[in-house]
Structure formats: structure tokens, C-alpha cells
Amino acid sequence: MNFKQFAPSNILMPYIKHYYIFESDSDIEFEDIVFPSGDMEVIFNLGNGVWESSVGNEFYKTPQIELWGQITKPLAIKSKGKHTMLGIKFFTHSAAYFFNDEIGVFNDRITDLYDVLGNPAKILHAQLLETKDQDKRIEILEGFLIKKLIGAQKRFARIDKVAHILMSIKKNPAENNLGNIASKHGITPRYLHKLILQNTGLSPSSFNKINRFQFSLKLIAKNNLPFTAIAYNCGYFDQSHFIRDFKSFTGLTPSAYMENITPVNQLLLQ
Structure with missing residues (x-):
């Protein structure tokens, strides 16, 4: 497993805790538990691996663009295959700048970002898939987030x-x-x-x-x-x-x- 964190640019530093890239070259399946962190995340799946998360007593495949709401209790997950994942970790309050909904609607579940933001999320995911360069991917993300931030000035x-x-x-x-x-x-x-x-x-x-x-x-x-x-x-x-x-x-x-x-x-x- 390889895990790297990246600091946001100065303009986004008050809103983004960090970006990260998680890569796994192993096909070994494993299960794990995610604990409450107090922060929300968006994760872009850019590899061929599959993640599943538990809902009740069943496991379901997570979407390609995952919006993690506030996790308030242990959440079981499963991993299959090789992964390349690009994540955005928000501060506890700062996801509210980027999403119009009351944040509580996302609690204790992983939502498809496409269902929240529509076609712009799909286009962003496609752009991230088109390049393998890490710095370029971060640059693309930042451009998207800055546009969202400008639209949130009333809040x-x-x-x-x-x-x-x-x-x-x-x-x-x-x-x-x-x-x-x-x-x-x-x-x-x-x-x-x-x-x-x-x-x-x-x-x-x-x-x-x-x-x-x-x-x-x-x-x-x-x-x-x-x-x-x-x-x-x-x-x-x-x-x-x-x-x-x-x-x-x-x-x-x-x-x-x-x-x-x-x-x-x-x-x-x-």
C-alpha cells in the first residue's frame, strides 16, 4: 500500500485539510473498519479495484466518485483488486462551502457525487482519468473546487x-x-x-x-x-x-x- 498526502494551494488551505493518493498493487482481498473522524471526504476511484461498504448486514459496491458523509459509528468496508484513489479531505465545517444540501443528509453513508453535483462531477472524473500525472490531477481538482467556492460566497x-x-x-x-x-x-x-x-x-x-x-x-x-x-x-x-x-x-x-x-x-x- 502507498499513501501520500498533498497540501492544498494557499487559496484553498482554509477549506481543504489535504488531498491524498492511495495506491495498492495487491489483488489480496481484505476487510477493514473505518472510524468516525469528524471530517467529510470525496474520493475519486481511478483504478480497477472495487470497494464495498456495509449497509445494515449487507455489503454494496461504492460509486466511482464517493462522497463520504459524517461517519458517526464504525463502518465496515471490503477491498478487492488494485486501487488508485484520489481523495479530498475537508475540515469539519468546510464541506458546507461546496455542497448546497444540509450536510447531515449524507451522514453514515457513501453517496454518489454524481447524484449530488450532476454532470460536472462526471466531467471532473473523466478529466482525472485522462491524466496519470499526480500534480496535474491536483491542479484539475483545485480548479473545480475554486469555482465551487466562488459560488458559495453568500454562505x-x-x-x-x-x-x-x-x-x-x-x-x-x-x-x-x-x-x-x-x-x-x-x-x-x-x-x-x-x-x-x-x-x-x-x-x-x-x-x-x-x-x-x-x-x-x-x-x-x-x-x-x-x-x-x-x-x-x-x-x-x-x-x-x-x-x-x-x-x-x-x-x-x-x-x-x-x-x-x-x-x-x-x-x-x-
Whole structure:
């Protein structure tokens, strides 16, 4: 497996966390679990491999252009064949600049981007398939995204406010009092809830939990702290609450996770 990240241009840096290319030369089939990250993604499949994701108890083939909504629980996936995938990873709030829908409609599923954006998405995919040059592919993506961004100017003030609120939460993973956060930004807790939900697909409490979960993964990866210390650093009252939330996002206890870190989630921790 080969995984590379690419930084966006200066104009898109406030909106795109990074681009990435995932390549696999192996035909070996494998299954994996994707955990909640708090971020949405678009993935262009440019190879011959096939991905499947679970819906209920069944697996279904994912579309050629995948729009990943907010994942709020473990999502099982299967891989078959050789892959070349080009991905866009948005910040938690920033997908709202590029899609007109309320972001929550995409939660916990992989949507065909063609169904969301229509023919422009199909044309973009064709352009990416026509070139094998990585830099050219990124250039094509950026041109498309900048055009979408220009068309979203009326939404800037609202989404920018969401960005500032989320940043204040991320700076302090131990901050559990959302009333305090709302007060700092001069809004009511009710409006804070509505604003974040509409533009991220997550309630403030869900975002806070996923943020703490992601922070705990980074601490676990260092493998130098006991779980009690990790729970405390992530703002949990005790270790049992930490384990309960961790299991809801992974299906595993923290100790079981450490023994079974999967290939996809190893890449996501880079």
C-alpha cells in the first residue's frame, strides 16, 4: 500500500485539510473498519479495484466518485483488486462551502457525487482519468473546487462562524460545557446547536465526542500513557466513560484496538 498526502494551494488551505493518493498493487482481498473522524471526504476511484461498504448486514459496491458523509459509528468496508484513489479531505465545517444540501443528509453513508453535483462531477472524473500525472490531477481538482467556492460566497459568514466555534472546541478537548462555548461566541446554546448541525452534520456534543475520540487515538498511538491518563487528558470523568465512547466509535475496547490496528486506520493516523 502507498499513501501520500498533498497540501492544498494557499487559496484553498482554509477549506481543504489535504488531498491524498492511495495506491495498492495487491489483488489480496481484505476487510477493514473505518472510524468516525469528524471530517467529510470525496474520493475519486481511478483504478480497477472495487470497494464495498456495509449497509445494515449487507455489503454494496461504492460509486466511482464517493462522497463520504459524517461517519458517526464504525463502518465496515471490503477491498478487492488494485486501487488508485484520489481523495479530498475537508475540515469539519468546510464541506458546507461546496455542497448546497444540509450536510447531515449524507451522514453514515457513501453517496454518489454524481447524484449530488450532476454532470460536472462526471466531467471532473473523466478529466482525472485522462491524466496519470499526480500534480496535474491536483491542479484539475483545485480548479473545480475554486469555482465551487466562488459560488458559495453568500454562505461564507455563517460557515466562518461555525469554523471559529469548532476551533475553540478543538483547542481544549476537555471542554465539555457547550453553554460556556456558546457564551464565548455571543450566541445561545440552542442557536449553537442548530448552526453546527446544519453545517457539519454533527451536533455540538457529537463533534466534541468525536474530537475527543480522535485525540485519544493520537495518545494511544504514542503508547506511553495508561488508559486512565488518556481518559483524563481527553476530558472524561473516568476511564469507564472513555472506554464506553471508544467502543461506540470502533466496536472495540482501547486495549483490543491496540492489538488489532488495521491497515486503513494505520494510514489514517499518519
